Amino acid sequence: MLTLVDLHTGDTITLAILDSLEIRDPYTLLAVHTGGELAAHGPTGGATAADSHAATLALDSTTLAATRPTPLHDPAATALPTTCWVDLPTDLAAALRPALDDARTAVLVLLDRTGGRLAAVGPFPTHATALGYQPHRYDGPGPDGRHITGTVWLHPDHGPWLRELANHAQPVWCTNWNHLAAEWIAPRLGLPATWQHVPVHAGGIRFGHQSKLSPLYAWTARRPLAVLDDEFGGKDPFAADQRTADGAPTLLRPVNPYHGLRRADIDAVLTWLRQL
Template sequence: MTDDPGRSAFERRSTPPGRGRPNADSRPVVAIDVDGVLNPDRPSTARALGYLPHHYDGPSPTGAQVTGVIWLHPQHGAWLRELADQGADLVWCTSWGQLANSWLALRLGLPTDLPVIDVGEGGGVRFGRQPKLGPLYRYTGQRPVVVLDDEIGGKDPDEATRRTAAGTPTLLVPIDPGIGLQRAHIDQVATWLRSLPARAEVHHPPRRPATRTRHGGLEPRVKPAGGIHASGAHPGAPWSDRVVPAPEPEHGVDEEPTERLSVGDPVLRKSRLLSRQCDTCVFRPGNLMQLSGGRLRDLVNQTLRDESFIICHETLPYAGPANNAVKPAICRGFADRYSTQALQVIERLFGFVEVDPPTITKSPESDGTVADETRH
């Protein structure tokens, strides 16, 4: 299909990738949330700032009938069109879904066929991240992207910095939900858009050699630290060569096993994550695992370089005779402190299932050391 010459420039720019232009288009994308951005959550403040009330009586994104007041600013549509006039494509990234086009767009003076990112019921921050960004980034690929949202996780800015450094300019614009989108936000985005190259280079990171698994997926075959093969959420997960088991005590293991570990639940097709830190977590104070100086630091640095994660030592097959009930799971101490590509991919594409760590019971003759503990 080709662009209709009779359509306006704005309408042509708003066409989703694949409709009227190639998918590799490098035009920047401005992703727009609704609640807290276009619809502030403080009515008294909204009225003072020039927002107008609009009565809504219709289906919610889930299909339930809802009634309420939506506060919209009469200038927001014009402000957003300014960004489109600078060459940006506007998209909805909101749990409103298609209602943003069918109900909001008419009242804001925006086209009623803007692309809508499927974020489900969306909203909220989990594990320090805004879940809507996953489907948004998959949609935009390597195109520059601006995010206008009132809920941005504490780990999201670091990811935006990494994306930008890797050749995908990413700007997060946090919005105060009490006052919503302001002129200063539009000016910030406009300045950022002007700073972009005329046409961004598409960056293709090098791919590592891979082999075909027995499940049919492609899986790199590299032995990680510790001499153990490990895998992520499901067979063929691309990070499966970069998983690091948490260390055992210096005297704890004479010979390391070489079986392939997996934190993936084959039934739920989610990755196991401990619901809390285990009793001897290497991230607890006191060096409970009696690690030599600098070993934990080296382990963490290696894992961060590999963009991977750490498997809890208490869930490893050789952790204890009563460990069979707890399968390998991601260390909660690591996941709560660090964000890596592997953890991000698992969360956005597959999800986690939380499992309790093994409980540790001291034997009657125990002298209080780790070696005298049993796990069950």
């Protein structure tokens, strides 16, 4: 219990602090918006608590179409019981997509489009763990040369996906990590330490362009180039189109920064390579 006291008036309020990871009957409130966005709110203790949040959502959003309290399945369990699945109309199941403003949720929604159903799993301690990322402790020089310590989240699926790309193209690192990408990140993803890196001093958008692209274009010269990155400038697509028109096919594939690299990103590059 936590009691808050207003020092000027003497008014007090007592709150019960509930650890979301220790909820005995965890539920999430699924919210569907008119554009097909699906958001998960919670976790909460029980269906009634989850359902009570619907009125607040309706006041805050003009696009809310429907809500439904949904039980959370324990992520430590290896199989989903039949009772965890919620039936959906097939047209709704086909139209649903993640809401970007739901990126920090600790709930993972499994959507079976073919079967017209969904299930919710959680709670997870972080958004990264819900997506399958694993923490790696880093203690060494940072991109600017100063010593840093912290956690780097890496996804075990990314290594095999990138090795698959390497069967069709030459992968190179182009990141502020520079040589540390091959020396530190690569072995933790099961990637060879021999992949080259294009030296960059800083990333970010400057004058409408991702600053990493300039040294990458110079290194690539006239060869076809596909770039996977979570940040491009407003002028970058036009520059890529111009490179393509000048005989250097260029693909800029934006990676959703809230979810990181996904299989659809890899498939998009593979499809583009086959069309060259």
